[in-house]
Amino acid sequence: MSSAMIELEKVTKVYGQGDKRVVALAEVSLQIQKGEIFGIIGLSGAGKSTLIRCINKLEEPQAGKIYIAGQEITKLRGKELRAARRRIGMIFQHFNLLSSRTVYRNIAFPLEVAGVNPKEREERVNSLIELVGLTDKINSYPAELSGGQKQRVGIARALANNPEVLLCDEATSALDPETTKSILRLLQDVNRRFGLTIILITHQMEVIKEICDTVAVIDEGRIVEQGPVVELFARPRSMAARRFMKGVLHAEIPREIQERVFADPAPGQRGKMIRISFIGEVAGKPIISAMIRQFHVEVNILYANLDFIKNNPFGSIIIELTGEDSNIEKALAFLNAQGLKLEVLSGVEPNSECDD
Secondary structure: OOOOOEEEEEEEEEEOOHHHOEEEEEEEEEEEOOOOEEEEEOOOOOOHHHHHHHHOOOOOOOEEEEEEOOEEHHHOOHHHHHHHHOOEEEEOOOOOOOOOOOHHHHHHHHHHHOOOOHHHHHHHHHHHHHHOOOHHHOOOOHHHOOHHHHHHHHHHHHHOOOOOEEEEEOOOOOOOHHHHHHHHHHHHHHHHHHOOEEEEEEOOHHHHHHHOOEEEEEEOOEEEEEEEHHHHHHOOOOHHHHHHHHHHOOOOOOHHHHHHHHOOOOOOOOEEEEEEEEEHHHHHOOHHHHHHHHHOOEEEEEEEEEEEEOOEEEEEEEEEEEOOHHHHHHHHHHHHHOOOEEEEEEOOOOOEEEOO
8 A cells, every 4th residue: 555645546437237237437546646636527428426435435335445544434334434424525526515504503513513612613613614605605594505605615614624635526517617616726725724635526628727636547447647737737648638639739730720721822822830848847838930940931820829837838829831841841840849739730641740
């Protein structure tokens, strides 16, 4: 066993039997380090919610082991399991608040179950209400709250027992984009303040991009790719990861440029249309201007976009590169040498790539 905060070893979960047998998880292995925000992304039905429910043993896997802070959760029962679960907070997609309880009493509920004395319970609840910014809603009921406010109550309730791990099951998918950002900022704040290990299940790559340190891609019950978020964006290896990246990286070429790419070239035209993808420090370097000066080529920028993964810039530009054939080839080799990903859109067969 490693020193990871959470470790899964070949976890398998199967529903049904015979013709109705469905493998939700197939020998899933993961290591999640203490204090990191770990994203697990997959389409509906990929197995991500089953995975998170196995971690706190709301679902019982048929095979494999799960460790949290060195303790094997999969073999716990009864009182021991209940005690272990107090170290694991969980936030749900649809909030799961008790409609008959106020904000204060919803947050207090897990402390009541744990037998915390009234004075300590009151101090803890009041501090959490302040943390999530709901001091003016302390006596409100769930029906009187917005979606974002309900999720803030859910976060405070999940933190009530001072957990070491926070599980978020599609915590923002029922929220609008602006509210989603505010909830993600709150989760980042919680992560920094308490050193919590956060596992975030989602089908939204924008969520992964915003706050996660590490990501695993799950597809048909299997982990098909995992690693630092920046690395996944820079070089997605699996088809599932590329599918998610497509929307975030704005990989679709605008229609006007598509028409230009695939139109017949003008007589005597020499050149290529290139998409250049970049990530990290290279985004701030004057590479294009250096290429123009050094290789005597002309560049026409047709399209560009820029975004950030946390503090790391990433994006792409589409350029027309014209000049002598030999100079163009040298210019492309120069770009490759800078760690840029190049895709030739015209001048050769469409969608061919120049890999470094």
